[in-house]
Amino acid sequence: MKNSIGIIIISILVLSGCNKQSMSDSLLNEVEKVIAVNPDSASNLLKSISSPEKLDDKTFARWCMLSGKITDEIFNSILPTYQLERAYEWYSSHGSPDEQVQILIYLGRSFFADGDYDKAMSIYTNALDIAEKNKLNNLTGYTYSYIGDLYGEKFMPTEAIKRYKAAAECFKKENNTDSYACALRDVGREYACIDSLSRALKILTIADSVARNTKNIEVTASIDNALGNIYAMQNKYDKAEEYFLKALVGRETMPDYMALIDLYIASGTINKAKELLSKIPQDNPKYTYSIKYLYYQIYNEEKNYKEALTNLKEYIEITDSIIYADNQSKILNIESKYNHLKINKEIDRLKIKQQSYIIVLVICIGILLLIIIGYLLYRKKAKEKIQRQQEELNRIKTDLLYVSLELEKKKRLLDTFKEKNESYDEMQEEISLLTTNYKQLQSKILENSPLHKELIHLANQNKPRNNKPLIADKQWKLIADEITYIYPNLRKYIYSRCPNLPEQDFWYCCLYISGFDTNTEAKLLNITVDSVRKKRLRLRQKLNIILPDNNATLYEYLIENMH
Missing domain, CATH: 1.20.58 (Methane Monooxygenase Hydroxylase; Chain G, domain 1)
Incomplete structure (x- = not known):
């Protein structure tokens, strides 16, 4: 009797598990049906599956695949790597080559989102081998595109261009018009990054002609936006305005509005910029800081320094808050x-x-x-x-x-809401004082940072017969992160002066901005003081900086001009 009770209980539990599994399969079938027509509903249906990790391997792998396809449609966050790795384990043994490549692409994108670029490249390479071996041209193209994105993130535009071109060829073979046009657009953007504007314009013109055969508004608008940016970089403001307006006809998005406003500011048509900016919804938190900066630029051009300063202060405060929020979100x-x-x-x-x-x-x-x-x-x-x-x-x-x-x-x-009735001279004095205080605060934050104190401690240590630098490899990135956090405009300024500057030189620039004297820097790098002076000279030459007088230093020049 007791054994019978035990068998009955086990049977009930087994049947309950089977029923739950059956419900999950039915729900996934429904998700697969509605992804193409209503990805938001598909996403909500997928989220209704509680504790997906408890599903069997096959169902869980399918759940991950569908989640990735929804991400492609509505651009939400990719699944974490450990979930996609479990899914790939199943697909690598039971899935088709098409499914294996798709899940590897999602896994590579997840590592990319985590900042593990080497692992992402390894995953993409594996996906590329399977796709090319099985002549899956579309998936080969997508893989090349994501590899191009990775090279772009690592500031290697030449390598990115090669991958985007390879992707374009694959899409062309499959008559995938949308992806072909987007790949050409990406090639054009990378050419623009290396100041090859004529080649960028040529490629984007081809992309524009290809996109005429598609009904996808997002594709055509993104190409129009890219063309507008190229013409703006060439100071052909009328042509740039024409394409930005075409992009807005296709889709009224905030980035397109902002590109057009930037164009008006650059071309000196401040009234147009102000009028267009006033029509943009001001209550979108995602773009509040950009709107404040645009107002700052407009008022600055109008020489309304009081309003310019107010908007600049608000822009800086919002930017600081966003950085803090982003860090907290990552934590x-x-x-x-x-x-x-x-x-x-x-x-x-x-x-x-x-x-x-x-x-x-x-x-x-x-x-x-x-x-x-x-x-x-x-x-x-x-x-x-x-x-x-x-x-x-x-x-x-x-x-x-x-x-x-x-x-x-x-x-x-x-x-x-505070009243400010100061005169013009007082306003100028206040701006100067605020700038001085801002720089002093940056310097104080740097001096009080644990990393800065650690470097000083290393330099003060007496290590006889030391034959290697005191700064470890992992500390270079920490130094770069610390300096770019304190001086947020440094990276943009340095690469605007030398777009192809190697990463090691940028890291050294960050060490130099830390403000150490030549003796301290020589100890940290385990080189002579004369070698330190030569490194600083070479850095100034690479940045194409000419100091205003003999008493000026590269450090003072960078601090003054990066803001």
């Missing part, structure tokens, strides 16, 4: 991934433990079976409670971040 994302992995390991540990219980259950009588099942149910409840508590904690952190941003926003709004 929450990392914590979420870590906690998820931790829960998965705990689940695996409990599964192993559960297997040992099953062996015991075989030799135990029915009553022990009931006790153990009760114990497992209790453990499951406890685990779910812990998971709910963790989710609640994450929600509270997110709410706290949102409240802090709202508080900063209210403070900025309060500042705008």
Whole structure:
């Protein structure tokens, strides 16, 4: 009798599991049907599957694939790498070459999103081998495009151009008009990055003619926008305006509006810029900082320095808040991934433990079976409670971040209500004082940073017979991150002067901006003081900087001109 009760309970649990599996399969079938016509609904349906990690490998792999396809449609966040790696494990053994390449592309994009470019390149290379071997031209093209994006992110435009051209050839073979036009557009953009505007214009003109055969408004508008930017860089403002207006006819997006406003400012038609800016919705938090900066430029051109300063201050405050929010978001994302992995390991540990219980259950009588099942149910409840508590904690952190941003926003709004009746001279003096204080604050932040103090400590150490630099490889990136955080305009300014500057030279520039004297720098790099002077001279030559007088230094020049 007791054994019969145990068999009945096991049967109920098995049937319940099968029913849940069947429901998941039906839901995934529905998701697959609606992705093309309504990706937002498909996304909501996919999110309704709770704890997808508990699905069997085949269903979980399918869930990941559908999630990736939805990401292609509505551009939401890609799944974390550990989930896509599990999906690839199944597809590598049971999936078709087409499915294997697709899941590898999603996995590479996930590593790219995490900043692990080397791993992403390895994944893309694997996908490329499978796609080319099986003559999957479209997927080969997409893989080349993502490799091009990776090279673009690493400031290697020449390599990016090669990959985008290869992608374009693949799309052309398959008569994939939309992707072919987009690949040509990407080639044109990269040529523009290396100041080869004539070649960029030639490629984009071809892309424009190809895009005439498509009904995809996003594709045509993006090409029109790219052409407008090229003509603007050539100072052909009438042609640039024509293409920006064409892009706006296709899609009224904030970036297109801002490109046209920038054009009006650059061409000196301030009234047009002001009129167009006033028509843009001002309440979109995503673009508030850009709108403030545009107002700053307009008022500055009108010599209305009071309003220009107000908008500049608000732009800087919003930018600082966005950087802080982005960092907090990244921290929450990392914590979420870590906690998820931790829960998965705990689940695996409990599964192993559960297997040992099953062996015991075989030799135990029915009553022990009931006790153990009760114990497992209790453990499951406890685990779910812990998971709910963790989710609640994450929600509270997110709410706290949102409240802090709202508080900063209210403070900025309060500042705008203050009356300011100072004269022009007083305003100029205030601007000068604010600039001086801003630089002093940057210098103070740098001097008080733990990394700066650590470098000073390293330089002060006495290490006889040392034959290598005191700065480790991993510290170079930390130095670059620290300096670009304190001086946010440095990277843009340096690469505007020398677009092809090697990354090692930029890192050295960041060390130089740290303000160490030649003796300290020589100790950190384990070179002579004379070699330090030569490095600084070579850096100035690469940046094509001519100092105004003999008493001026490259450090003072960079600090003064990067803002």
